[in-house]
Amino acid sequence: MAEKSESHDLYALPGLRHGAPKAGFPEPEMLPQVAYEIVHDELMLDGVSRMNLATFCTTWVDDQARRLMNDSIDKNIVDKDEYPQTAELERRAVRMVADLWHAPDPATALGTSTTGSSEAAMLGGLAAKFRWRARGGTGTPNFVCGPVQVCWEKFARYFDVEIRQVPLRGDRLTLHPDDIAGFVDENTIMVVPTFGQTFTGLFEDVAGISRALDEIQTRTGLDIPIHVDAASGGFLAPFCAPDLEWDFRLPRVKSINASGHKTGLAPLGAGWAIWREAADLPAELIFDVDYLGGSMATFNLNFSRPGGQVITQYYDFIRLGRTGYRRVQQQIYRVARHLAAGVRHLGPFELIHDGDPRRGITAVSWTLRDGDPGFNLYDLSDRLRTRGWLIAAYPLPADREHETIMRAVLRHGFSVDMIDLLLADMGRGIAQLRENPRSAPLTRADVGGFTHSATAAVPTSNARGSGSRR
Numbered sequence: 001m002a003e004k005s006e007s008h009d010l011y012a013l014p015g016l017r018h019g020a021p022k023a024g025f026p027e028p029e030m031l032p033q034v035a036y037e038i039v040h041d042e043l044m045l046d047g048v049s050r051m052n053l054a055t056f057c058t059t060w061v062d063d064q065a066r067r068l069m070n071d072s073i074d075k076n077i078v079d080k081d082e083y084p085q086t087a088e089l090e091r092r093a094v095r096m097v098a099d100l101w102h103a104p105d106p107a108t109a110l111g112t113s114t115t116g117s118s119e120a121a122m123l124g125g126l127a128a129k130f131r132w133r134a135r136g137g138t139g140t141p142n143f144v145c146g147p148v149q150v151c152w153e154k155f156a157r158y159f160d161v162e163i164r165q166v167p168l169r170g171d172r173l174t175l176h177p178d179d180i181a182g183f184v185d186e187n188t189i190m191v192v193p194t195f196g197q198t199f200t201g202l203f204e205d206v207a208g209i210s211r212a213l214d215e216i217q218t219r220t221g222l223d224i225p226i227h228v229d230a231a232s233g234g235f236l237a238p239f240c241a242p243d244l245e246w247d248f249r250l251p252r253v254k255s256i257n258a259s260g261h262k263t264g265l266a267p268l269g270a271g272w273a274i275w276r277e278a279a280d281l282p283a284e285l286i287f288d289v290d291y292l293g294g295s296m297a298t299f300n301l302n303f304s305r306p307g308g309q310v311i312t313q314y315y316d317f318i319r320l321g322r323t324g325y326r327r328v329q330q331q332i333y334r335v336a337r338h339l340a341a342g343v344r345h346l347g348p349f350e351l352i353h354d355g356d357p358r359r360g361i362t363a364v365s366w367t368l369r370d371g372d373p374g375f376n377l378y379d380l381s382d383r384l385r386t387r388g389w390l391i392a393a394y395p396l397p398a399d400r401e402h403e404t405i406m407r408a409v410l411r412h413g414f415s416v417d418m419i420d421l422l423l424a425d426m427g428r429g430i431a432q433l434r435e436n437p438r439s440a441p442l443t444r445a446d447v448g449g450f451t452h453s454a455t456a457a458v459p460t461s462n463a464r465g466s467g468s469r470r
């Protein structure tokens with residue numbers, strides 16, 4: 001407790017008389033309430049997560065899920081023997097996800113929870129690399145993809161696999177089946193379609209890519225497997241576009257990753273990697289840990305990890321079921337289409353993804369129509385920030401990097417009413433930018449004396465935000 005001579009007012013206590021310790025390991029201690037207040041108050045400067053339309057990740061969590069997270073704050077998921085029921089809930093969840101994605105035998109399909117899609121993608125990629133080597137592959141392995149999330153560039157670099165990104169041709173925004181033949185060879189360990197592109201929200205055509213690979217096999221004998229990056233599509237299409245074939249219904253699909261903490265609705269730190277059949281996960285990747293007097297197979301990059309995310313994901317699965325997920329996701333698509341209609345109505349934009357559940361995820365993306373409206377999308381992103389809305393603007397991937405796109409990801413917790421507030425702010429922001437273009441933040445193009453054009457690909461460092469498009 002505070003010394004006799006000390007104040008009893010929190011903000012007059014010693015720890016709050018000076019700035020927070022910032023460099024070097026601090027020497028003095030402080031009361032937990034004081035330290036809490038320092039940390040809590042500093043975080044007020046973070047954006048409001050629910051107004052963050054740049055993130056794909058869960059920003060609304062119900063009370064029961066919060067309680068389960070709190071209940072399990074002390075549980076390490078790697079301690080299978082000590083917390084056998086947490087391990088059991090994970091096994092059930094793996095079977096549920098395998099069933100959702102049409103694994104031939106969900107009861108025996110192998111899969112694991114992960115910290116997110118990044119870890120799940122690494123595992124899927126590693127399994128493909130080990131299978132390629134077991135088939136006698138030598139030389140430098142490669143994989144083929146379209147514009148991918150940064151985790152695949154990481155996988156390539158960390159694990160010495162060449163990434164062959166097919167550039168966007170013409171007005172294409174997704175990996176096109178016709179383009180694949182020119183990029184594969186005997187060292188191609190997999191093709192990675194993105195089911196729910198980060199850049200646009202659009203689904204890539206997994207079935208078409210699978211057919212293209214069938215033709216390549218007939219012609220050349222190369223049997224190239226598919227790993228689907230379904231980070232955000234994996235918990236949408238099964239409910240809202242069930243006849244879209246992108247999953248284990250396609251025999252060439254050997255593994256799939258998804259983020260439980262995106263459209264899976266789990267709190268941050270949940271992902272899933274599932275293999276079609278046990279044979280698709282090479283034994284070298286499996287480590288056994290003690291489990292109820294026996295052993296249990298694990299295959300993860302992490303050792304210790306919190307158990308709450310998996311526990312809460314299992315809660316989401318049994319709480320909502322297919323019926324509940326369908327209702328929740330359909331409502332989010334409805335909100336997305338409401339935003340798309342509003343954006344179209346505002347005038348100067350051209351929609352790339354309008355929230356159609358058969359074409360992509362619960363997101364809306366747009367570019368500025370041709371002709372200079374006196375501002376660019378980075379300016380608009382900046383204007384919206386003054387009202388607390390976080391919406392990413394960024395250049396398209398190669399070879400369309402001269403174009404700028406804006407994307408809003410809709411998630412559980414967004415209502416039509418919130419979107420109306422956002423649209424009103426967009427309308428006001430556009431009017432302000434049109435009336436007073438100089439109030440727009442300086443772009444690097446301004447500084448360099450280039451024309452300030454609607455399609456300027458050079459963002460302000462602020463609006464671009466490191467990784468905001470990821």
Ligand SMILES: *Cc1c(COP(=O)(O)O)cnc(C)c1O
Binds near residue numbers: 195196198229
């Ligand atoms: C978000 C995302 C990832 C990375 O997932 P995390 O869960 O953030 O690790 C990978 N691929 C795609 C397509 C994504 O949208």
